[in-house]
Amino acid sequence: MKAQNTLLTQVYRHLPLFFLIVHLFSCTSTPDQPNIILCMADDQGWGDIGYYGHPVLKTPNLDEMASTALRFDHFYAAAPVCSPTRGSVMTGRNPNRFGCFSWGRMLRPQEVTIAEVLKKAGYSTGHFGKWHLGSVRKNSPVNPGASGFDEWLSAENFYDNNPVLSEKGIAVQLHGESSMIIADAALEFIKKESDSGKPFFAVVWFGSPHNPHIASEENKQLYEGQLENFKEFYGEISGIDQAMGKLRKALRKMDIHEKTVLWYCSDNGGLPKLSRTGGRKHKGSIYEGGLRVPAIMEWPGKIPAPGSVKIPCTTSDIFPTIIDILNIEQNPCLPLDGISLMPAINGKTDHRSQPIGFWQRPAKGHRMSSKNMMQNLLEEQAKGNIIGDSTLLRLDAWEIKTIYSTDSFPGHAAWLKWPWKLHRIQKGDSIHFELYNLLKDSLEIHDQFDIEIQKSAELNIELEHWMESVISSLNGEDYSKQQ
Numbered sequence: 001m002k003a004q005n006t007l008l009t010q011v012y013r014h015l016p017l018f019f020l021i022v023h024l025f026s027c028t029s030t031p032d033q034p035n036i037i038l039c040m041a042d043d044q045g046w047g048d049i050g051y052y053g054h055p056v057l058k059t060p061n062l063d064e065m066a067s068t069a070l071r072f073d074h075f076y077a078a079a080p081v082c083s084p085t086r087g088s089v090m091t092g093r094n095p096n097r098f099g100c101f102s103w104g105r106m107l108r109p110q111e112v113t114i115a116e117v118l119k120k121a122g123y124s125t126g127h128f129g130k131w132h133l134g135s136v137r138k139n140s141p142v143n144p145g146a147s148g149f150d151e152w153l154s155a156e157n158f159y160d161n162n163p164v165l166s167e168k169g170i171a172v173q174l175h176g177e178s179s180m181i182i183a184d185a186a187l188e189f190i191k192k193e194s195d196s197g198k199p200f201f202a203v204v205w206f207g208s209p210h211n212p213h214i215a216s217e218e219n220k221q222l223y224e225g226q227l228e229n230f231k232e233f234y235g236e237i238s239g240i241d242q243a244m245g246k247l248r249k250a251l252r253k254m255d256i257h258e259k260t261v262l263w264y265c266s267d268n269g270g271l272p273k274l275s276r277t278g279g280r281k282h283k284g285s286i287y288e289g290g291l292r293v294p295a296i297m298e299w300p301g302k303i304p305a306p307g308s309v310k311i312p313c314t315t316s317d318i319f320p321t322i323i324d325i326l327n328i329e330q331n332p333c334l335p336l337d338g339i340s341l342m343p344a345i346n347g348k349t350d351h352r353s354q355p356i357g358f359w360q361r362p363a364k365g366h367r368m369s370s371k372n373m374m375q376n377l378l379e380e381q382a383k384g385n386i387i388g389d390s391t392l393l394r395l396d397a398w399e400i401k402t403i404y405s406t407d408s409f410p411g412h413a414a415w416l417k418w419p420w421k422l423h424r425i426q427k428g429d430s431i432h433f434e435l436y437n438l439l440k441d442s443l444e445i446h447d448q449f450d451i452e453i454q455k456s457a458e459l460n461i462e463l464e465h466w467m468e469s470v471i472s473s474l475n476g477e478d479y480s481k482q483q
Contacts, residue, residue, distance in 0.1 A: 033199040034299065035260040036118065036322055037186075037247070038089065040203075041240055042082060042130055042158050042210040045270015046278030046292040048237055054276060057234050058222055061245030062264070062296065069262075069298035070345060071308040076416075077268045078315045078337075080283055080290035080360060082158075083132045085267040085315050086205070090114055090133070090147065092319025092336040096359050097473035099400075100133070104157070104366030106397050107133040109141045110479045112331055114319045115148030118201040121328060126151040126189040129182040129205035130158055132368075137377065138169030138386060140393040145169070149203075153185045156370040158210035164374035170386075171378035177216045179206045179236075183243035187250050194256050206243070207370075209236035211271070233274050248298075258300045261325065265315065266293035280444045286358050286412045286423065287444055297345070309344050311352045312418050317341050333481040335469065355417040357466045362411045400476045406468050415463035420452075422459040433460065 046052065050059040051066040078088035081103045084095030090113040091098065098108040107113070115125045127144040131154040134142025144152035145168060153167050161178050164171050174181050186204045193200035215235025222238055223231045244264065251257040269290040270277040279288025295313070297303065316338030323330060324340035337357060343349040373392065380388040387393070408426070415422045419439035425432045435449040435456050449456050472478070 032259065033122070033326060034302070035190075035194075035199050035256060036123075036201045037190075037260060037262045038203050038318065039244065039247075039262070039264045040086070040089070040130075040205045041237075041264075041266040042205070042207055043268065043271055043275075043283060044209060044237060044240070044266035044294065045275035045282070045289070046294055047276025048209070048270055049294045052276075052278070052294065056223065056226065056230070058238055059241040061241045061248065062294075065244065065248065065264070065298060066296050067306055069296050069300075069305045070303055071306075072265075072295035072297070072313050073308050073310055074312045075265060075293055075295035076291045076312060076314040076356060076358075077266065077293050079358070080268050080285050081365070082130075082210075082267045083365075086130075086133055087111075088314070088316040088338070089318050091334075092316050092338045093334065093473070094316060094337040094357060094359065094470055096361060096470050097337075097478070099474060101361045101363035102365040104132065104368050105363075106142045106394060107147060109146060109398050110476075112334055113147045114322060115144075115201060115203070117148075117323060117328060118326075119148050119150070121326060122199065124151075124189075124193045124196075124198050124200045125149045125202075126186065126193075126200065127203045127205075128153050128186040128189070129203075130155050130207050130370075131205070132157050134397060135392050135394050136166035136169070137388060137393055140169075140395075140397075142394050142397045143169065151189050153182070155207060156373050157207075157368050159207040159370050160212070160214045161216060163207070164371070164378050166374065166377070171374050171381055173378065177219075177239050179208055179239040179243035180246070182206060183247050187247065190250070190256075191254065194254055204247070206240050208240055209233055209271075215239060230274065233271075257298075258302075260299070261302075261322075262298040263296070263318065265295035267315075269293065279442060286360050286414050288438070288442060291358065303345050304347060309341065311344050311350065312356055312416055313341055313344075313352075314338060314356050316356075321345075331482075334478050335473070352418055355415055355462065355466075357413070357415055357463065357470070359409075359413040359467060359470065360411050403475050404471050406471050409464065409467045409471075413463060413467060415459050415466070417459060417462070420455060420459060422449075422456065422463060424460065424463055435459070 051063040077085040079085045083103045084100045087095040087100040087107050091111050119125050127149040136154045162175050186202050213232035215232045219235035219238045220231045223234045268283050272282045277289030278292045281287040281289040320338045321341045324342050339354050377388040410426050413424045421436050423434040433449045434447045436444045
């Protein structure tokens with residue numbers, strides 16, 4: 001009995017050491033988890049930036065980032081308008097798969113978002129700025145909180161200086177330049193999570209340079225001699241640039257920049273009469289000018305830089321690239337349209353393994369003024385009504401009300417299999433095709449459809465097969481596989 005007690009005493013005495021060893025092994029077996037920050041401008045075209053040679057715009061911070069980080073020279077928004085592209089970032093999927101056909105339409109609650117995936121992986125998650133994927137009111141199934149964000153200071157749509165925003169469903173009046181307000185809110189979250197030692201995921205979606213253009217007086221003064229509308233437009237982009245500069249400087253001051261992935265892009269091509277779109281047409285179009293956007297990725301010491309990725313990339317690639325970085329398995333029930341860009345980023349490939357599909361169905365956008373909706377909510381909450389107009393919660397977001405046919409593919413679609421881009425334009429029973437070699441004809445002027453007959457046929461078969469897959473998802477078949 002005495003020997004047994006002595007043995008137990010020895011075991012208990014060494015338990016602290018045992019648990020320390022277990023803890024050390026568990027820590028060393030878990031790879032470092034980088035912080036992730038996704039930034040996005042609202043309506044900044046491919047050429048609306050200094051480093052692509054704009055003769056007027058002043059974007060010194062983004063220019064410096066592009067010169068020291070990794071630049072994507074052929075980066076595409078998944079759609080030519082805002083809400084669908086933002087949905088593609090959140091899901092890695094073409095927005096038609098979940099019915100987000102145009103601006104003001106929602107992200108279905110059935111979708112699995114990157115915020116939900118990272119939250120499950122132990123990340124703190126925050127959304128700051130433009131949401132435009134559903135209501136930002138309390139109890140809505142399509143607000144940022146319901147989509148995986150722990151913290152959020154969000155707008156229904158674009159927002160201007162001195163905005164009213166939703167802080168986890170509570171309307172708050174803020175004062176200052178719009179882009180800097182959002183950068184400051186994101187940095188408060190970043191500093192808190194950095195101090196805690198927990199990895200964080202921050203989405204920073206600016207409301208500029210969306211119309212109406214209302215730049216700060218300080219930023220307008222940067223463009224003396226320009227017409228008034230250009231002063232406002234350029235001034236808003238300079239506001240984004242300054243906010244990005246503050247964000248990058250703060251990451252370095254906190255000494256977390258080397259363990260932080262910082263990714264910047266825009267949500268669609270540039271605006272008519274104001275932008276340098278870098279291609280045919282502008283926002284709202286499936287041609288190059290409506291889809292190409294600037295994009296930069298920074299992860300000091302982890303990705304080759306400075307440099308550029310030449311292969312076509314898209315906003316749908318952001319989700320799979322992040323889960324590849326973190327070695328997280330993809331949900332097989334929800335097919336992704338994006339691919340991981342890490343092989344291209346690391347210089348292991350110079351071609352894209354999967355074509356990019358675009359499809360703008362003929363569907364109207366849903367108008368929503370963030371300014372009016374948030375002001376109304378602010379006033380209602382002052383009266384004690386914490387929700388405001390409950391019809392704006394979009395409680396029907398789960399419902400799939402229409403079953404779409406695979407016999408017809410209305411609207412303007414395109415299939416990009418570098419360097420070829422096939423356009424399929426269906427209006428009623430009429431279908432028109434165009435084919436361009438973007439390597440030789442980036443402005444999509446010289447139609448090769450009737451010349452490259454074999455290539456046209458090959459790409460059309462692939463495009464229609466992809467569109468059938470999109471309709472299958474749209475009709476909810478992916479969700480039934482998850483049950």
